[in-house]
Amino acid sequence: xxxxxxxxxxxxxxxxxxxxxxxxxxxxxxxxxxxxxxxxxxxxxxxxxxxxxxxxxxxxxxxxxxxxxxxxxxxxxxxxxxxxxxxxxxxxxxxxxxxxxxxxxxxxxxxxxxxxxxxxxxxxxxxxxxxxxxxx
Amino acid sequence: xxxxxxxxxxxxxxxxxxxxxxxxxxxxxxxxxxxxxxxxxxxxxxxxxxxxxxxxxxxxxxxxxxxxxxxxxxxxxxxxxxxxxxxxxxxxxxxxxxxxxxxxxxxxxxxxxxxxxxxxxxxxxxxxxxxxxxxxxxxxxxxxxxxxxxxxxxxxxxxxxxxxxxxxxxxxxxxxxxxxxxxxx
Numbered sequence: 001x002x003x004x005x006x007x008x009x010x011x012x013x014x015x016x017x018x019x020x021x022x023x024x025x026x027x028x029x030x031x032x033x034x035x036x037x038x039x040x041x042x043x044x045x046x047x048x049x050x051x052x053x054x055x056x057x058x059x060x061x062x063x064x065x066x067x068x069x070x071x072x073x074x075x076x077x078x079x080x081x082x083x084x085x086x087x088x089x090x091x092x093x094x095x096x097x098x099x100x101x102x103x104x105x106x107x108x109x110x111x112x113x114x115x116x117x118x119x120x121x122x123x124x125x126x127x128x129x130x131x132x133x134x135x136x
Numbered sequence: 137x138x139x140x141x142x143x144x145x146x147x148x149x150x151x152x153x154x155x156x157x158x159x160x161x162x163x164x165x166x167x168x169x170x171x172x173x174x175x176x177x178x179x180x181x182x183x184x185x186x187x188x189x190x191x192x193x194x195x196x197x198x199x200x201x202x203x204x205x206x207x208x209x210x211x212x213x214x215x216x217x218x219x220x221x222x223x224x225x226x227x228x229x230x231x232x233x234x235x236x237x238x239x240x241x242x243x244x245x246x247x248x249x250x251x252x253x254x255x256x257x258x259x260x261x262x263x264x265x266x267x268x269x270x271x272x273x274x275x276x277x278x279x280x281x282x283x284x285x286x287x288x289x290x291x292x293x294x295x296x297x298x299x300x301x302x303x304x305x306x307x308x309x310x311x312x313x314x315x316x317x318x319x320x321x
Contacts, residue, residue, distance in 0.1 A: 030227055085303075124164050
């Protein structure tokens, strides 16, 4: 039951992605061609709000609603970030979708994106298989 | 209000709302906002095949799967009850550039001449939907995060790795858009 709230958050997130046209292949093309401020405005203002929120949470030493200490997102650096990041970028420009929008696009009724999701899963699986042999 | 719900939302509404998911998930779930890890969890759940990367307690990360299931439902609800047309008000320049490449269908969020079952088995469909999907899955796991985990969550916590990741995402996207797409079409 405690997971139901995450379904609700996901629903709201899926609505936002759809209503703001973030899931549109055209909007992603427009972004990579620097022809509109739309996507930059979304990502930029999201980061500003996210960063301000994290600063505030740290400053006020807030706990989670369960009373636990909050664990902040930390991301260690390695070469995989650069190589994998560029690979994702290639795929992002092709599909016009990062992982979140893939799910929202399927919900929007573009059933063929189930194929894209399956191959994204296969990609993640192949990474798991080859991980020890890849530079990190 | 109804009009606002039906019209496309501007960036200054959507962006801050998306940013609020960072504290929302931290405070109400003690979870870090990120979506591509769901791909790993689904692999760990469905076909772990004794691969080390999939040997972990994915059940403790189940929230992420509920979250992406919600995203599918949200997409469904928005497209059925909160939309008038699916046409995107693109920059004229983008429409011109894409038309020159050969895109003809601008009537909805995705060009039907690239993303449809009919095109799937053609070389073009294979590259966009199959190869593209594979690169998204492989790349986001190799980079340990996607737009949400790195570019929003990680950058919000001022992580250097997330800045490097975001720059790499763009390098890949720019190479594809400006150098490879003209070759594919």
